[in-house]
Amino acid sequence: MSTHASSARVVRVDATDPDPRVIAEAGLLLLGGRLVAFPTETVYGLGAVATDDAAVATLFGAKGRPADNPLIVHGASLEMLLPLVAVLPPLARSLAERFWPGPLTLVVEAAPGVSPVVTAGLSTVALRVPDHPVARALLQAVGTGVAAPSANASGRPSPTTAAHVAADLGDAVALILDGGPCRVGVESTVVDARGDRPIVLREGDVARADLDAVDVVGDLAASPGTRHRHYAPSCRVVVAPPGRAGDTAADLARDARVGLVATTSAPEGVVEVGRFIDGAGLAAGLYAWLRAAEDVDVDVVVVEAVSTHGVGAAVMDRLHRAATATTRAQNEGPR
Ligand code: TXA
Ligand code: MG
Numbered sequence: 001m002s003t004h005a006s007s008a009r010v011v012r013v014d015a016t017d018p019d020p021r022v023i024a025e026a027g028l029l030l031l032g033g034r035l036v037a038f039p040t041e042t043v044y045g046l047g048a049v050a051t052d053d054a055a056v057a058t059l060f061g062a063k064g065r066p067a068d069n070p071l072i073v074h075g076a077s078l079e080m081l082l083p084l085v086a087v088l089p090p091l092a093r094s095l096a097e098r099f100w101p102g103p104l105t106l107v108v109e110a111a112p113g114v115s116p117v118v119t120a121g122l123s124t125v126a127l128r129v130p131d132h133p134v135a136r137a138l139l140q141a142v143g144t145g146v147a148a149p150s151a152n153a154s155g156r157p158s159p160t161t162a163a164h165v166a167a168d169l170g171d172a173v174a175l176i177l178d179g180g181p182c183r184v185g186v187e188s189t190v191v192d193a194r195g196d197r198p199i200v201l202r203e204g205d206v207a208r209a210d211l212d213a214v215d216v217v218g219d220l221a222a223s224p225g226t227r228h229r230h231y232a233p234s235c236r237v238v239v240a241p242p243g244r245a246g247d248t249a250a251d252l253a254r255d256a257r258v259g260l261v262a263t264t265s266a267p268e269g270v271v272e273v274g275r276f277i278d279g280a281g282l283a284a285g286l287y288a289w290l291r292a293a294e295d296v297d298v299d300v301v302v303v304e305a306v307s308t309h310g311v312g313a314a315v316m317d318r319l320h321r322a323a324t325a326t327t328r329a330q331n332e333g334p335r
Helices: 020-031 053-063 078-084 090-099 133-142 162-172 245-252 279-295 312-332
Strands: 009-012 036-039 044-049 072-074 104-109 124-128 175-178 189-192 199-202 236-240 258-262 271-275 300-304
Touching: 020 036, 020 044, 020 133, 020 175, 036 133, 036 162, 044 053, 044 133, 044 162, 053 162, 078 090, 078 124, 090 104, 162 175, 162 279, 236 245, 236 312, 245 258, 245 300, 258 279, 271 279, 279 300, 279 312
Parallel strands: 009 175, 036 175, 072 124, 104 189, 236 300, 258 271, 258 300
Antiparallel strands: 036 044, 104 124, 189 199
């Protein structure tokens, strides 16, 4: 894992009313081929101009991201993204009108000119108009699509603060715009919008129920990101049923150093890592708390499950992936 001391320039911006001079400078850096990290409503993104192959290649290198995992292109509006689309399917248009700006990514057939570096050679491209004043101002200033994966080192939890970005990417980034913590805390819902009904490729803040999505059983081959190894913290992650997290943690604490992320306070002998009140609260805090659990050096972190209502589905998806990845990593021995 690449957590090194950072020398990135971090500039604080007002999350609701960013200083236009700072935005203009960030825009010029992007247009000059540099990487700029910026807040969105979901997580921080690491941006490069989508038509600049050299910059996008630098971006893959900075994250240590496998070249076969395509990027989402961000725009300030649907109009700005239309040049990337071969033909806009009616479903994509209606979803964009309904949910943009917002935490929904639409996968559509790409126009011939879209770089294969961005799409990882697929015929499709993923598009999103984020709902964050800083992201929107920056995208407006750039005036063309910006490819932006989550601004973490590949294999780390997505960053929800500027400090997370700096810890993971350091001097690979020309500038980090610090707009404070992200509101949602988990990545956008990704849907294939080419057919008659949306197919969910990744759960997010826009819930399945609000999308009238097709249920896909089994193979999610269309979603390259799901093939890759998922974040495995250095400690084991145990998911406890609602209301049982404190007791589970206390049991485990008899022969391990245990941390707790739950709706209740930590029992004696257990380190309190995070407290939340509902699924949205766990979504907002989860990635920061997983990083914090590593920092306080617990053997196990127990996280209380939430209902899969709304953003809860996305949180439980990420949590189960982290839990499975740590179990698998431990079975495979040190890495
Ligand atoms: O909330 C978000 O989506 C954040 C913020 C920064 O916008 N971005 C983000 O990007 O999470 P990233 O690169 O970490 O995840 C993008 C996901 C991956 O799972 C990738 O495989 C999928 O989108 N994706 C990108 N292009 C695709 C395509 N053409 N077809 C299917 N999946 C695609
Ligand atoms: Mg990511």
